[in-house]
Amino acid sequence: MAEQLFCKGVSAVMRRADVRLTVETCMSSSPIHKKELTVRITDDADPLFLYSVAIGEEDFQSLKSQQGLLVDFSAFPQKFIDLLEQCILEQGKQVPRFLIQLVTSSPALDCMPAYLNVVETNPFKHLTHLSLKLLAGSDSDIKKYLAICIKNLKMENIMLEDKLHRSDEGLSKRLTVTQQALAEKSKELDKLQNEWTSQITSLTNKYSQEITAEKEKVLRVQAQYQLQHEQQKKEMEATFNRKVRHLETRVSEFETINKDLTEKKYKSESSVRELKSKFAGLEEEYQRAKQEVLSLQRENSTLDTECHEKEKLLNHLRTRIAVLKQEVKDKEQVVIRSTDVCESAQEHKKKLEESLEMKQLQIRKFETTVKSISEELLKGNEIIKKLQGEMKKLMEKMKLKNAVTLQQEKILGEKEQTVQKERLELSNVKQALQQKEEEVLKLQEQLDITVQKLEESKQLLKTNENVISWLNKQLNENKIASMHGASGHSDTPCAGSATNSAALQYGLVRINLSANSTSTPLHETRPCLPASTPLVPPNSGHVSTNPGSGLSLPSIY
The missing domain is CATH 2.170.210.20 (Spindle assembly abnormal protein 6, N-terminal domain)
Known part of the structure; x- marks a missing residue:
């Protein structure tokens, strides 16, 4: 396997x-x-x-x-x-x-x-x-491989069919169980619905009577609570006015703080701009110094190549001198041999006079060649001396340029240090700026919150004004109706107004609206009422005038 x-x-x-x-x-x-x-x-x-x-x-x-x-x-x-x-x-x-x-x-x-x-x-x-x-x-290998693949596929197919069959059986069983449960639940639901309808009818009959009794009780209690709410409303109006004044003072303080912070922000931004301009100037100087260093390095490399070429020429001349010296030595050996031959030839002077003349001629030629070689040697020595002088000058120039480059590198290092210091100062300034901006954001948030509160208070005031106007309309309508009722029974005006205007038996309310803390009566007609009749009804909205705001705010709860 x-x-x-x-x-x-x-x-x-x-x-x-x-x-x-x-x-x-x-x-x-x-x-x-x-x-x-x-x-x-x-x-x-x-x-x-x-x-x-x-x-x-x-x-x-x-x-x-x-x-x-x-x-x-x-x-x-x-x-x-x-x-x-x-x-x-x-x-x-x-x-x-x-x-x-x-x-x-x-x-x-x-x-x-x-x-x-x-x-x-x-x-x-x-x-x-x-x-x-x-x-x-091969064909047999492919057949074996295909047979294994088919076998694996068949095994997978059998396993999947088994899984499908099992899941089918389980789902069918679950379906039958759920259907039975559904039938039982539907029967129970029908029973409960019948019971529920019977209970609802009995309860509605029972609670309708209780609701009528409770309504009467609520109307009685409402009159008591109305008075309490009026007192609470007065207290709340006073506290509200205090809060509004306090918030206004805080808003003014926040505005002054905001102005100071904006001035500080502008100052810091101007300092950042100055630092940026300084930084740009330093970077330009740094780039110039870099270019100078690169040019000096190029000159140095050209001088190195020239020096190398002249060293090659010097070595070539030295090898040539050595070759010439070797030739001179060889010719000296030839001369020595020729003298030996002359000594041996002196014994045979007579026979070898002609050969002696020839040898002398050869010696003269050799002497001329030796002279010419010595002259060339002298010239070579002079050239070597000149080259050595040039080499010394070049070495001095190289030393000077190296010293200049070292000084420039020092200056560059100092400039880099100053640039780093400026960058550190810039980062510190940026951090301080960020802190200031965060403080400004926090103050702005506080300002937004206070503005929102002010807007809410203004909306409350508007709603109160709307309620007052609506109440004034209602009161005017009631007043007109009472006036009509009073004119119908002119014989007994006081008694007629009390009996016929049952809806306005509680009298009229004076509403004073003043823009500059001065109360002017809008309209006042007071009919004759019996002594027992109250002026403020228990279910009507009571209007209280606030001299500070110049508005009469109703309290309807």
């Missing part, structure tokens, strides 16, 4: 982009290999696409020696799977570090061996961690 260790879809650099790579371990049939590692590449879209390799322990040893692997055969499968997982993780990146390559000798992948390479990429080189030679599956 084969044990599957890895089976995932991977993206390979080849013509087929997505393939399925499977790694399995299985016991081999041969007695030599005990355990084999099988690597298989397939395509879900093409069932005839199959490449595989079986690696035994001996095959692994040769692979290890060829590719310089450091792991044993027992640890190789897990390490190989780790590499594949790393490649899968890198698939989504634009420049992946680990790649899976499927390489073949021909453009088509049919019936040709392929190489599965795990490659690590870097800017310098592509490193191949592992390369496996995969053989194309």
Whole structure:
């Protein structure tokens, strides 16, 4: 039986982009290999696409020696799977570090061996961690693979059918149970509805009588509470006026604080601008100094090249002088030999006079050549001296330029330090600015809250004014009705007004509206009422005048 260790879809650099790579371990049939590692590449879209390799322990040893692997055969499968997982993780990146390559000798992948390479990429080189030679599956291998695939699919199909059948049975059972429960609940619901209708009818009859009695009680209690509410309303109006004054004073204080903060903000912004301008100037100076340093460095490099060329010329001249010295030595040896020959030839003067003359001529020629060589040597020495002088001058210039560059680097360092200090000051100023802005925001929030409260109080005042106007209209209408009633019974005006105006038996209320704390009576007609008749009805809205606001505010609860 084969044990599957890895089976995932991977993206390979080849013509087929997505393939399925499977790694399995299985016991081999041969007695030599005990355990084999099988690597298989397939395509879900093409069932005839199959490449595989079986690696035994001996095959692994040769692979290890060829590719310089450091792991044993027992640890190789897990390490190989780790590499594949790393490649899968890198698939989504634009420049992946680990790649899976499927390489073949021909453009088509049919019936040709392929190489599965795990490659690590870097800017310098592509490193191949592992390369496996995969053989194309034969007809029998493809048939076996297809048979295994069909078997697995059938097993999955059987399992899914079992699951479906079980879920079908469970759902049908649950359906029957729920239907029975539904029937029982519907019966109970019908019973409850019948009981509910009977109870509702009995309760409505019972509570209608109680409600009428309670209404009478409520009307009595309402008159008592009306007086209490009027007193509470007066107290609340006084407290409200105090709060409004207090809030107005606070608003004025906040406005002064806001002005101070805005002035501070403008000052800090101006200081920030000055610091920014200083910073820009320092940066320009820094750039100029950098350019000067670069130009000096270029001059230094050109001088170095000139010095190197002159050193080459000097070495060439030295080699030439050495060659000339060697030639002189050789000619001196020739001269010595010629003198020896002359000494030996003196014995044969008579015979060798002609040869002696010839030798003398040769000696003269040699002397002239020696003179010319000595002159050339003198000229070479003069050239060497000139070159040495030029070298000294160049060295002095180099020293001067190095000193200048060192000074400029020092100046640059000092300027960089000043720039850093300015940046620190800028950051501190920015932090202080942020703190000030936060304080301004907090004060603005407090201001908004106070403004909201003021608006709410204004809205309350408007609603009160609306209520007052409505009450005034009602009172005027009641007054007109009472006047009409009084004119109908002119014989007994006082008694008639009390008996016929039953709705306005409580009298008329004087409402004073004043814009500048002065009360002017709107309209006053007071009929004759009996002594027992109260002036303020228990159910009407009582109007109280506030001299501070100039408005009469009703209290309707």
